Amino acid sequence: MQKTSLYDKTPRLCIEGVQHVAWRGYEDIAVELTAAVRRHGRQKTILAVDCYEGVREREVLPALINGLAPAAVVRTDDALPDAETIERMLRLHLTDDRVFGILCHYPIESFFDPHKWRRLQEEVRECPEGLVLVYGPGAALLTHPDILVYADMARWEIQQRFRGGELANWCADNRGQDPQLQYKRSFFVNWRVLDRYKKTLLPGLDYLLDTNARDDPRLLTGAALREGWRQAVRRPFRLVPYFDPGVWGGQWMKRVCGLDPDKPNYAWCFDCVPEENSLLFEVDGVTVETPAIDLVFAQPKALLGERVHARFGAEFPIRFDLLDTMGGGNLSLQVHPLTEYIQDAFGMHYTQDESYYILDAEKNASVYLGVKEKTRPAQLISALKQAQKTGRFDAERFVNRLPAKKHDHFLIPGGTIHCSGAGTVVLEISATPYIFTFKLWDWGRLGMDGRPRPVHLGHGAKNIQFDRDTAFVRSQLAGQAGQVASGDGWTEEATGLHEREFIETRRHRFCRTVAHDTGGGVNVLNLVEGEEAVVESPESAFAPFTVHFAETFIVPAQVGAYTVTPVGRSAGREIVTIKAYVRT
Structure with a gap:
């Protein structure tokens, strides 16, 4: 029998050549985001916190409101149609099977009610000055943010939250449902939709917000994240x-x-x-967890090679x-x-x-x-x-x-x-x-x-x-x-x-x-x-x-x-x- 291994369960990638780019805890994160708003130097600043499925809104949004004291808060989920409308739209993709569905190719825009969406856009425009916090999936799409934060989430952690009965799927009122059905909905619908959308945001996001650990958030600048990806593929x-x-x-x-x-x-x-594992980046003494699939999205040719990328795309x-x-x-x-x-x-x-x-x-x-x-x-x-x-x-x-x-x-x-x-x-x-x-x-x-x-x-x-x-x-x-x-x-x-x-x-x-x-x-x-x-x-x-x-x-x-x-x-x-x- 093989002797006990030195198996490393938490391998990390150190981002070299950067500093003062990572923060831990809501208090320090609020200080940095407040400073970013001040650096922006406008009477009205729009800060968008776009989200992947699984982010705990009941934890994150109140902490951001408390730390940033925005003049207005707009939630993209307020533009969702009723659950029955979503269910009708997704019926063919979700199927009656407990395990298998059909891959969904809808864009994220398809999940919002156009009238409610325009009303939220008007709310953002009508706020005359101060900080406007736009929160939720599609936040960067709702407006043209001055500062873009992306709250990402590892799929394995999402699954644990399904199993714990604390999480509903995005666009569904199904908290406590059979976790197998929740996973199926994510695999065939939500993750496909949100991944395609996330790909468009990664090149320009200002900060990544890691909320995988309960009440222990980490923030990393977008520039440092992209540098980490560049170093990883070398x-x-x-x-x-x-x-x-x-x-x-x-x-x-x-x-x-x-x-x-x-x-x-x-x-x-x-x-x-x-698709489900994470990457751990270490910088400034802070460990930031990111979905490993983001590296595939961001550096597909360098990671996979030209021929493999030509055959499989960013997979x-x-x-x-x-x-x-x-x-x-x-x-x-x-x-x-x-x-x-x-x-x-x-x-x-x-x-x-x-x-x-x-x-x-x-x-x-x-x-x-x-x-x-x-x-x-x-x-x-x-x-x-x-x-x-x-x-x-x-x-x-x-x-x-x-x-x-x-x-x-x-x-x-x-x-x-x-x-x-x-x-x-x-x-x-x-x-x-x-x-x-x-x-x-x-x-x-x-x-x-x-x-x-x-x-x-x-x-x-x-x-x-x-x-x-x-x-x-x-x-x-x-x-x-x-x-x-x-x-x-x-x-x-x-x-x-x-x-x-x-x-x-x-x-x-x-x-x-x-x-x-x-x-x-x-x-x-x-x-x-x-x-x-x-x-x-x-x-x-x-x-x-x-x-x-x-x-x-x-x-x-x-x-x-x-x-x-x-x-x-x-x-x-x-x-x-x-x-x-x-x-x-």
């Missing part, structure tokens, strides 16, 4: 991981990642999902996460959609192709992958339907169960039936559309909320590829690793992925320095064996960057050449990395 960095329990969750991550031992389990570690296409079933149970038996299905049914651009890299495994661990030879589609679907009634399903009658050991790599293109068995720690390397899992059978379990976990046999039956059988799995999806290069103290192996998948993976085993190059595209790596390694620039273009066992890190396309060397407790010993990048 060096390797990590996102802030988050961990979540699950009905099949295990005990491995508690020890290796230093997590709360009193929790029942941890099922997931998401440590490279920019980060590679996802790394950990699945812990060590001392837990099987994942659900599942399938991911084919490309045309995810496009037609949900409006997504590309599908959730993936792979399982076995980071650790107990004796007799296994992975379920592909249908068995001569499996009849109607027979399998009938048995799965019957299982929903009886609670019994003989998975091994229909699905291949393969032995899994440490460093095995199983490839899972969309349409392949699969699941990881108990007793494994999987490094899931996949494309980023990360909620499109069609559960076919969940071993008769209830979810962590005590409710049946959603099964999507209707979707799944339309996507299972029955030619992904035993022979196909053995020849194309398992045991595909092969050496492609070697040198003094290192070897490089290609481990996949399948030709239907756009991600290429390379494993390096080494006891000395290994040279890498981004090749003009973003690289994502994980130290899958060994205690510690250092990532360096041959030309000293960035400071040495230390990584530890099980940590995922990103090397932006702009970095170019870099090296990885065993250090510390791993110096002189063989260690292993797995690297993923987009094929060109």
Whole structure:
């Protein structure tokens, strides 16, 4: 078993070369914003505090009013139509499904009542002098602000607020609703709308307001934030991981990642999902949390590379996460959609192709992958339907169960039936559309909320590829690793992925320095064996960057050449990395 890791749960990026650009606490923030109003030097100053979904208005707005003493306050939410009107507008996007909707492409303007909107604009214009505080989503759109503050929010924190029952979705009166339904509404509607709008604000915002921690806000100048993004894409960095329990969750991550031992389990570690992870910037002794997706929006070409950006736009296409079933149970038996299905049914651009890299495994661990030879589609679907009634399903009658050991790599293109068995720690390397899992059978379990976990046999039956059988799995999806290069103290192996998948993976085993190059595209790596390694620039273009066992890190396309060397407790010993990048 792997010794306890040095795993860093709060990696930070220090913004170099700037100072006096960050403040903490409402009192200091009010002092800085008041000074900014004075520097503006006009009789009437409009300060817009635009907001992402999830910001606690009951905390933030009273604190700003108390600290700034504005002559007038205008809330953009006062221009929203009634909830029934919004529901009618979004009915096709929200669907009747508990998990899946259809991506929304409405602009933010569509969510406001035109008459109420014009009335708010008149209120702002009619205020003769003093400070006018315009607050809420769309604040910068309502007027032409003299000072623009953006109150941003990490999606993982939004989810915690949904689960805690304290938060309603923007444009909905649904506080306390099933968090799964709230998440669905955000994923398919609100986050899409607000992200498109936020992209237009990031280049010109004057301040970022971080309110992720209750009653502990942080303020960062827009100039410093943009400098932080510029510095981030010139060096390797990590996102802030988050961990979540699950009905099949295990005990491995508690020890290796230093997590709360009193929790029942941890099922997931998401440590490279920019859509939901955060970046921590450190400056002036203040730590500011920002959504990692903002970096993708702000620096897409430098981060992703020209070719990857041309193909995916401002989206980060590679996802790394950990699945812990060590001392837990099987994942659900599942399938991911084919490309045309995810496009037609949900409006997504590309599908959730993936792979399982076995980071650790107990004796007799296994992975379920592909249908068995001569499996009849109607027979399998009938048995799965019957299982929903009886609670019994003989998975091994229909699905291949393969032995899994440490460093095995199983490839899972969309349409392949699969699941990881108990007793494994999987490094899931996949494309980023990360909620499109069609559960076919969940071993008769209830979810962590005590409710049946959603099964999507209707979707799944339309996507299972029955030619992904035993022979196909053995020849194309398992045991595909092969050496492609070697040198003094290192070897490089290609481990996949399948030709239907756009991600290429390379494993390096080494006891000395290994040279890498981004090749003009973003690289994502994980130290899958060994205690510690250092990532360096041959030309000293960035400071040495230390990584530890099980940590995922990103090397932006702009970095170019870099090296990885065993250090510390791993110096002189063989260690292993797995690297993923987009094929060109």
